[in-house]
Amino acid sequence: MKARLIAVGTRPPSWVREAYADYSRRLGSRLKLTLAEIDPGPRSAGQSPLKAIEAEARKLMAALRPEEWVVALDERGTQMSTRELADWLAIRMREGRDLAFLIGGPDGFAAQVLARSDASLSLSRLTLPHALVRVVLAEQLYRAVSILAHHPYHRDGCP
Helix, strand or coil: CEEEEEEECCCCCHHHHHHHHHHHHHHCCCCEEEEEEECCCCCCCCCCCHHHHHHHHHHHHHHCCCCCEEEEEEEEEEECCHHHHHHHHHHHHHHCCCEEEEECECCECCHHHHHHCCEEEECCCCCCCHHHHHHHHHHHHHHHHHHHCCCCCCCCCCC
8 A cells, every 4th residue: 555645745844854754764665655845835924825725726636536535634633643543544544545734834725625535633632843744644653554464663651
């Protein structure tokens, strides 16, 4: 199974690139995770972000493949525990459809992107920097795959 992370933003700090690369490498062939970066829409101080959001939406929609199961990462999305994410991922793996996880720009997603999404997922009730979301998602996918493979990476805190 393949998964793509499609993220608005093209210049994250080097530590983000390194951490993301580490977790995506750890996933190996169990879940091939790749990254596609989308240029942010143009923003001007004092101007409405609507044009930027629409420009990002066009690029995100163009990057999606019709057969992909699309997940918008959104602070208002469904929250899951790590074990729930592993169960969810197991279902997606059984279905066999490739996944596309979307990270929007600083002002969120346009309505058409959310409408195209099969699910909306919140990684936290906290507002996270978009670059950090790349790392958190990659780590949680690795953790979920580790749970499914009965690998000892994940511990439930039991003594």
